[in-house]
């Protein structure tokens with residue numbers, strides 16, 4: 001930004017200052033404007049604004065006016081030294097009509113630069129009670145002394161400068177926080193992986209991002225379907241509009257309906273106010289329908305109507321509301337099978353499935369394991385505050401051997417647990433809540449009776465579930481939907 005020409009009447013410039021002060025386009029320029037205006041109003045010979053550096057306890061010149069301004073600006077003053085140092089230390093204004101009679105005067109600067117000084121007025125600048133610097137003026141242009149009236153004007157200007165500095169600091173702080181937050185979020189939503197299969201997925205995601213094409217994301221649990229949906233949203237023109245996520249499995253049918261479509265006040269008992277549904281909230285942006293395979297036939301029919309007509313009714317509403325949404329859906333079910341077997345509407349499937357992206361499971365892209373493990377390590381060790389923590393080679397081998405039925409989510413959880421439970425230097429194999437069982441079904445050779453094979457499977461499957469619950473039998477029993485006592489019997493039977 002170029003230097004601003006300082007002209008116009010003091011009043012006009014005061015007005016300019018006050019409009020600037022909240023926006024703080026350029027703090028240095030604003031401070032210059034403030035001090036220059038103050039100097040002119042008081043017809044002072046020179047003036048300066050000094051900032052206090054709390055760490056070094058020194059005052060340095062931020063802005064100066066007067067014929068020697070370029071020289072004076074090179075100086076630094078200790079807190080407590082000279083008149084400016086005194087004012088900064090005590091936090092009280094000071095008016096000295098004759099500096100030669102005041103022992104606090106630090107005359108070196110004036111003498112070295114050859115600037116004759118008789119009187120000085122100096123006032124502190126403070127933000128929320130903390131001294132941040134001082135503002136001072138030296139002599140009047142006509143040789144007369146600085147008056148109490150001048151002190152009042154100086155105080156007004158030093159308050160203006162304090163406000164400007166405080167605003168600028170707040171703005172910078174918010175900017176910095178924003179930046180930190182963005183970096184943090186960026187890291188959380190980054191898709192890690194260099195395997196060919198994942199690269200194909202990402203390149204497909206970028207291709208569809210720019211269109212409104214409905215996209216269906218398939219893949220096992222924990223493979224990153226939601227992460228990919230977020231990428232598609234962020235990479236396209238709708239990124240400044242909302243991405244609304246709705247997990248279709250999380251609600252019973254009637255609730256899902258009001259979640260999706262919203263309702264009018266009084267449409268049912270308990271509807272005391274109007275509530276907007278996710279479809280409406282996603283207007284202009286993206287609606288991510290997670291676990292779409294769990295949607296009931298009645299809801300499927302309603303959703304189909306929205307997709308065909310681009311409009312819907314709130315529950316209890318009579319006016320159709322049209323929306324512009326992009327729909328991404330995801331499921332870990334074999335949805336084409338659901339269609340053939342009549343559990344999922346074919347017409348809706350075709351609407352959702354214009355482009356299909358299948359997330360590879362982690363066991364299909366084992367070469368990404370080290371990258372992913374280190375990515376999660378860097379996140380969790382930062383949270384724990386152990387920057388030196390590494391993954392030992394043996395632990396990495398164990399991770400590479402394991403077949404990760406819970407995919408990336410399981411890997412992330414495993415690393416998190418190892419970081420929390422292990423020591424601060426390295427993650428050892430025993431810190432990982434996994435055991436390198438042979439890949440699922442790998443040793444299911446022919447030649448066993450069906451009962452033997454089933455027993456073998458049961459044993460491994462129970463073992464695996466116990467690992468994922470860290471040995472908690474109640475939790476495992478819940479997942480397996482069996483009685484805890486029955487599970488205990490099986491554990492004994494299989495010698496687990």
Ligand SMILES: Nc1ncnc2c1ncn2[C@@H]1O[C@H](COP(=O)(O)OP(=O)(O)OP(=O)(O)O)[C@@H](O)[C@H]1O
Pocket residue numbers: 188189190191192193219220221222223224225226227228331332372408409412
């Ligand atoms: N490629 C990846 N890079 C980094 N993190 C990933 C990756 N894939 C998945 N994750 C992380 O793994 C976890 C699970 O991912 P996400 O929720 O997207 O999976 P999902 O396929 O939607 O699973 P589910 O079917 O169980 O809902 C998240 O914490 C996500 O950030």
Ligand SMILES: [Mg+2]
Pocket residue numbers: 225226290
């Ligand atoms: Mg998900």
